Amino acid sequence: MFNKFKGLIITLSIVVALMLIIGLSIVIGFNNAVKKQTTIENNYAQISVALEMRFEKLELLLGALTGLEEHVETQLTKITDARAKLSQGADLNDISEEVEAGFRNIVVLIEDNPNSYIAVAAYNGYMAEISATINLIMTTKIIYNDAVTDFNRFLRQFPRNLYLPALGFSQEKLYDPNLVSN
Template identity: 25%
Template sequence: MKNKAVWIVLAVVVVIGFLFMGKYNSLVNAEEDVQNKWAQVENQLKRRADLIPNLVETVKGYAKHEQEAIKAVTDARARLGGAATPQEAADANNELNGALSRLLVITENYPDLKANENFRQLSDELAGTENRLGVARKDYNDEVTRFNKTIRQFPGSIMAGILGFEKKPYFEVSESEREVPKVNFGT
């Protein structure tokens, strides 16, 4: 009778162990998927950051007295390059978006600049990168949603708490980016 009880306890412990291992492995996989998607966002942020100095140099040649806008772009790009967390990157990205918008508005005052082949090519590349960045940000946020659901639902919440898995932050846009841009085809 004692042997039977020991075997039953041992079997229960083994089953629980396998369930624990399976849940742990699924949490590790989910966390790695989030990190992979974040790496794709960083990849696109880096691509954009690499294009910006060329765009700035092109604008500098035409708009020598627009140094404040050029400096804002350069400073924001540096902050983005130094971001260590998704939240820091999101904040720096929002700052860079604002600075780039101001710089591109300035270019409206320089028709020769807008006609410049190098400027047009850089603008097109930047627009393409912005599109890829939007997709990468969406993919990252989708993966964060899956991960956060996994660690908040039972029994994942218990396992995640025991094993130290924490909720991941979303890459969110700022309030200023949510505003509808004003287009004026007048004077």
């Protein structure tokens, strides 16, 4: 009889140990997925911050231009409208395209009227800041896409692919690769 209970105790111990291992694996997988998903959300917010910085730099550049008030006002309105759309939760891809188009118009405007800005040094300074901001935007998009790729790979790996979708996790979309160069 003692051997019968001994076998039952061993079997129950093995079952409990397996349940603990599986449960611990699920908890660790869930917590890692939450961490990675939060990183993605933060990286997406960083793209928004970088775009906001570019809005501010473009407004400063436009403010430095003189002699082209009508054209400047039009571009300033476009940038201000894009900023308002961003604060209202508009799609970052659309906003980025609008700002990029406005920026190209400003460059053409300045190239066509080289004597129209207040000081070459101020213009060059703003252009350097805008260039740095564009690089920051590109970098934040790359970092975002890296985080999304890491998260998606994490979700697809066995055994997490068996239980994380049931816990509400799904693959994230990469930032539009056509806009990474903006």
